[in-house]
Amino acid sequence: MGVDIPDDLVRRRSLGLRELLEHAHMIESIDASPAPTLSALYRILYALAARVSALPGSSALDDNGPDEDWIERRDAVLEYGRLDPQAIDDYFNGIPAGRFDLFDAARPFLQDSRLAAQCPKTAGINKLIPGRPAGNNHAWFGGPHSDTAPVPAAPAEAFFGLITTLYYGASGRCSTREVAGVAAANTKAGPLRTSLSYHPLGSSLFQTLIAGLPEPALMSGPGSSGDRCPWEYEDYPDPLGTAPQATGIGSLLTGRAQHAVLLMPNSERDAVVDAYLTWAWRTPSDRSQDPYVIWQTSKEGNQYARRADSGRALWRDVDTLIGNRPSSSDTVLKPVAFQELPDIPDLRVLALGFDQDGQAKDTQFVDAVTPPIINTLKADNAQMAANVGNLCQAGEIAGRRLEYAAKKAWALYTDGKVQECAWSQVVAAEYWPQAERLFWSRLFSADPQARHGLGKAFRSLAEQAFDHATENAVHSMDDAEAVETARLELYGPRVKAGLARKPQAPKPTADGKVKVMNYPELQADRRFVKKVIEHCKDTPGARAALRSIIGFSSRQMAAAADEIVVSALAPIDPSVLAPEKQRAYYTMAAMLAAVPTKTVLELGGPDVTQPYYGRNLGRCLAAAVGEKRLAEASARRRLELLTKQDLDGLHLHLPGAITQIPEAVDWVTLLRDLRDWSARGDDIARRWRQGFFHSLLSAQRDAAEEAADTEDNGGAGGDTETSAA
Structure with a gap:
């Protein structure tokens, strides 16, 4: 039995458990996969x-003797720089x-030789190896595997399958x-099934193992009296008796398996061809x-391990691992192994687990590591x-709100329930990933x-994700209302219902003006709108001439009002424009002319388009x-x-809509949208619908956002109140 490690020449050698301990100070890392296998192996090596x-x-670190300081003993071992060869011997x-022999006839390592007589049937080698199909299960990674023609497993692969089953095996x-x-x-189920494990990671296997040893006094129960690892029992325990209780670090880390396994090697003992797998x-x-x-701790007071989630990044747990949550809470407790970490430079955290349910469904391995920040955060930089x-x-607050907003948008969009959905996965x-970079x-x-x-800052990322998930789904006013109503969930606590549907005016800058964008095409559009207004005001009959072309074709419009539009477009030559763009200018001129005289005079000031720039027709x-x-x-x-x-149809119906709200229209933005309707009509229609809702x-959203920003500026990372989720 052995595991592969890289040596100085970046080659791999196979070492047994004893050799791993003897050379731990020379080994950077262990090449054992998948992730739950390495997590299980670490527990065996810790013990x-x-x-x-x-x-x-001095006594070993599995002894919490009453007259000795455990931390001082641990630090002395670290200073010694390796595990003492005599203690290993x-x-x-x-x-x-034979107790550490994978194929020992009497007591094979971590197996029960009695199963050959107690079980009438084997389970097959595929049942033991992660990723292989067994029974009706699908194959994860393909390959030539089936129950009818199982491929023998090399001893190392079988060993990894053995310990993965003992720690993460399914129930049922x-x-x-x-x-x-x-x-x-x-x-x-196995003792680690569904859970995510966190391991301090040093620059060598020796540092990793010693840094990861928990102080016995910090754990309720474990001491050293009667503590036994499975290979240390004189005889097999009675499987009908009570499962062994943890009385020390050995039994705690290696003696809680719920499965019993027996590997069946071939005659040459160089491969495993079958296996027994049953209850322990x-x-x-x-x-x-x-x-x-x-x-x-759940709301009912039940304690449970944080689940392995393939979609959850490790940075989200850093605050818990260093014990520096912004508010004290006894509902989330950091791992005991992280209570008294040694001051090892460049100490990292390795997260290992298996995204799976409590019975038989396996989804994905979980494997992540932090930068070397743990002791830096703990000691060197308090801020x-x-x-x-x-x-x-x-x-977390922005992420929870985003998740609920996506679920609510989908529920409103489909007239269904607020639950996991396509949009919640997309957001x-x-x-x-963006939040991790931030x-x-x-x-x-x-x-x-x-x-x-x-x-x-995090809310801005949530807004972008929400827009990305919903942007192609707004095909009607009902769709837009669903999306924009759900968007409110991104901004935190609800405000008074009376503010729910009252649009706000554009927010001015510090000098009292509304901020507007300024680029050449925009300047040309603004000039066109102003020239048409001025022409209607200064030229007798101009307004009547322009009003008369509403609903005409492009050719009819040009014949009736070409002089006015050409003048207003100068220096642009309308003849070089595509027909749909020419028509946009003619329709815009006609709509401006249809505005009542008093309104035209009011719009004719020097800043006619500036106050409303950026408000599409929906707004x-x-x-x-x-x-x-x-x-x-x-x-x-x-x-x-x-x-x-x-x-x-747009050119036909738009003028009638505009004449009812001339004071509210952003003429420059409307001109741009009308000009681009042929190329981007679906996108413009979506923006109009969403802009309306x-x-x-806006009042409800702005109030919630202001409340969140006020609390944020007060020193917290964000508000602590969660959404309706």
């Missing part, structure tokens, strides 16, 4: 390292021969095992003391450490301002509703009609 960690004149020489149906007249064919105990073991998981909690909190895939950039930024505005109609010039139902029907039109709900 062995604790057993052989004694220095001359003393331990392994004291274990009966298994091979029948009969003991003393009691026959059963079901088992409990009829009573469950205690899972509540594992020192490498984050413990959470940076404090910032971790605020960053994690702000990111998660979009938001969390987390690390803000955490290590030298700019003091990086510690402020965290809630707003303009919402503004008219807010100013009580138009009923909401009427505005909604009119906008619904316009957004369903082709180019001819976005403006109607």
